[in-house]
């Protein structure tokens with residue numbers, strides 16, 4: 012919640028600049044202060060934040076906004092440019108035969124990322140193989156094997172061998188007909204001498220085209236030291252940030268990028284093999300600053316809505332904006348959201364909305380987990396058409412009956428009804444905006460990165 016407030020206070024500060032064509036030193040100071048707060052809260056290294064805010068301040072004061080550009084857009088552009096400069100573009104991994112070595116501390120997500128990346132390359136038409144050299148952690152072999160099976164990619168490992176260097180050598184040989192080789196290495200709880208010398212040996216044998224450092228998004232300030240050690244031993248060309256589906260904003264990883272003079276290659280956003288994204292600077296910066304990322308949002312929304320509509324040709328999401336919001340509508344919304352990802356992430360991606368909407372909701376309102384959604388579906392299957400169309404008519408007795416019929420608890424049934432009412436309230440807010448406000452909002456969203464048609468209350 013604190014982070015969202017930061018995002019919204021930055022948005023608030025920026026919106027105060029709306030309509031201004033020139034910036035005073037005070038304006039700039041205020042914006043820079045908010046940016047500093049956002050970045051520090053996102054775990055970005057203090058020295059980096061100071062460097063960055065100095066250059067933003069300098070440029071915002073020295074450079075005149077180009078004709079026709081508002082002071083607000085001018086500042087945003089400078090912030091964006093300076094941050095892109097720091098983060099860089101995505102690490103360029105060519106779509107061609109190559110060998111990639113993954114390094115990182117224990118539990119950072121190397122094994123998971125290896126399988127995800129292999130899946131990603133396979134979707135691009137390449138034939139990848141994962142080579143698992145982790146002999147340190149019991150279970151690493153099975154985990155990697157299972158994930159690779161799920162990703163439907165080639166896997167090599169040897170649960171009986173104890174020399175990772177030998178496994179790497181053998182693995183490359185056994186999978187030589189594959190074109191992309193991803194070599195996973197063992198992690199330790201901290202960088203120890205033996206880990207360093209082991210990975211150096213593997214590095215010599217594997218001779219990778221690219222070495223990626225895998226970092227947990229929650230790493231914080233420790234990223235810098237780790238990055239330096241790995242950089243000194245094997246040389247790091249890029250970073251993979253994992254677990255961005257959690258609460259961490261991944262700012263710590265920026266220090267690693269800076270320290271190794273590299274860029275970010277991939278982001279991990281979940282535990283399944285498909286939860287991987289090519290790094291895209293604008294979305295990442297938006298996330299660090301707590302600002303919405305429309306480009307990604309509209310792509311996800313459009314894809315999800317297309318899929319939902321393909322299943323049900325009669326359902327017109329636009330109707331939801333006009334009339335009553337029933338449980339049948341909610342079911343469609345939930346199916347669409349399910350495809351978009353966690354609701355809180357979706358809300359966060361809508362500029363200007365995340366903070367204000369969240370502030371009015373109880374803490375757990377966004378906790379629409381997959382399990383809950385599945386339960387809700389089962390509960391709805393046990394409801395009559397009349398109940399689905401008029402959920403407010405469902406009293407205590409009917410709650411009991413629905414719970415019995417669905418095999419779910421009465422609490423679950425009540426939760427569904429509460430969730431429905433919450434969504435209905437949000438919808439009313441949008442409806443209350445009036446057509447012209449709504450059109451303006453939609454237009455703004457479209458201008459910033461594609462349409463949001465059919466989003467319903469989101």
Ligand SMILES: Nc1nc2c(ncn2[C@@H]2O[C@H](COP(=O)(O)OP(=O)(O)OP(=O)(O)O)[C@@H](O)[C@H]2O)c(=O)[nH]1
Pocket residue numbers: 115116117118119120121122123124145148151154196197198199253254255256257278279280281282286
């Ligand atoms: N939510 C989430 N969990 C992740 C992500 N990436 C990895 N994990 C989880 O993090 C845990 C550790 O991931 P691993 O891939 O086993 O990490 P590792 O670096 O190979 O670990 P070691 O082999 O012990 O060094 C597992 O439970 C993964 O499911 C992610 O992007 N999101």
